[in-house]
Amino acid sequence: MRVLTVLARASVLALASSLASNSVRGADLGPAPVYYVYYKAPPIEPDSPWMIRLRVLGVLPDTAGSSVNVAGTPSLSSPSSGLSLSDRAIPELDITYFFTRNVAAELILGATRHHISGNGVLTGLDIGTAWLLPPTLTLQYHFTDFGQFKPYIGAGINYTAFFNQSAANASLGGLAVTDLHIRNQFGAAVQFGFDYMLDRHWGLNFDVKKLWLRPEYSATVNNAIAVTGRANIDPWLVSGGVAYRF
Template sequence: MNRNVLSLTIAAAIAVSATSAQAYEAGDFIFRGGVASVQTNVDSGGLKTNGVEEKNKTVDVNNDTQLGLSFTYMLSDKFGVELLAATPFKHTLKGKGDLAGLGDFAEVKHLPPTVSLQYYPMDKNSRFQPYLGLGLNYTVFFSEDFKGSASDTFSDLEMDSSMGLSGQLGFDYQLNEHWAVNAAVWYMDINTTAKFKDNDGNRYKLDAELDPLVYMAGVSYRF
């Protein structure tokens, strides 16, 4: 009798272990959240004053860290569709070259919603689930403001929204049936044009490629 009970207990434990190790299937909904850091890789064009470009007048953009969120729906055991979101990132624009004297001259916020098709190559019962993603990013800029002494001279700063491709690498490691630890990185093709004017009526324009790497680390929960 004791032997039968022991056998049943072991069988139940194996069943529970197999269930807890089971990863993603068609119809699963996965929420991921954590710390997200935008690391910019700025390639700035020269400042154009009334249409005339001065290549030695460029800008840089600092990094920022916020709360990152993503939502994935599994189309099958191997493929999912993900929406990436975040709390607004805030960046400082800094003068370079002949604009270095401006220092940190403006601030801007942005949101980078991104839709990706993801591929999960591992067997669905593997605790370790790496994935690849390819998608489309739409970045919207807002709350553009000059700061410090620049605000006395310049006004009406606007930055164009951007649409471009994105690539993603990430993984989940299953802790149990629902929870996992997660880490991911995205490359985003983000290009924008900044426009503004000064008190004398001169109009300025500057093109910049931001092309950041976005790192996120946190947890995921499967429904």
């Protein structure tokens, strides 16, 4: 009888221990965990490869090295004398076409009127004025890894047409430029800039270009003295404005 009693008590204790262990395990596990999976939305691509920009453009000529050759008068010729061109600011439109997300071509359109004067021994001599039409086509690479900030670099070609050229006919020390002609010229161009896109279509733009433009020119002083040379215009084109991507 004693043996049966001991076995019964052992069975009850084992059953109670098993129930308590299972209860603790259930409490430790708690509710089933919830897992969240996040998906990054793909970037919104523009509907069209076309972009236009309307900017204020500053044309800043760098005329260092321009030459002046006055027939029969070495004292008035280079290196004692040179040319100066005035800076100008104008509204400007450019059109850009994206071949891919990164590669694009840009064409800028605008015309500027510049005042030409002498320097060195010709300082104060009013030579005249000319309009410049410098359409410039560049091939660009746009960096697209910086979110809304989209920098780019480019290089291309410029063709500058000079029109409405007018001699000053203003006398200085008995000298007056009575005729002026500047030849049209091709030149190289490089650029860098960025677009900061405010939304899918609108953005802000800043752009800098450097043109190498060195046309030959001819002039006449006092209706008789021939003047020839090369105008090293080499302008910086600095612009800022708004962009619209279709």
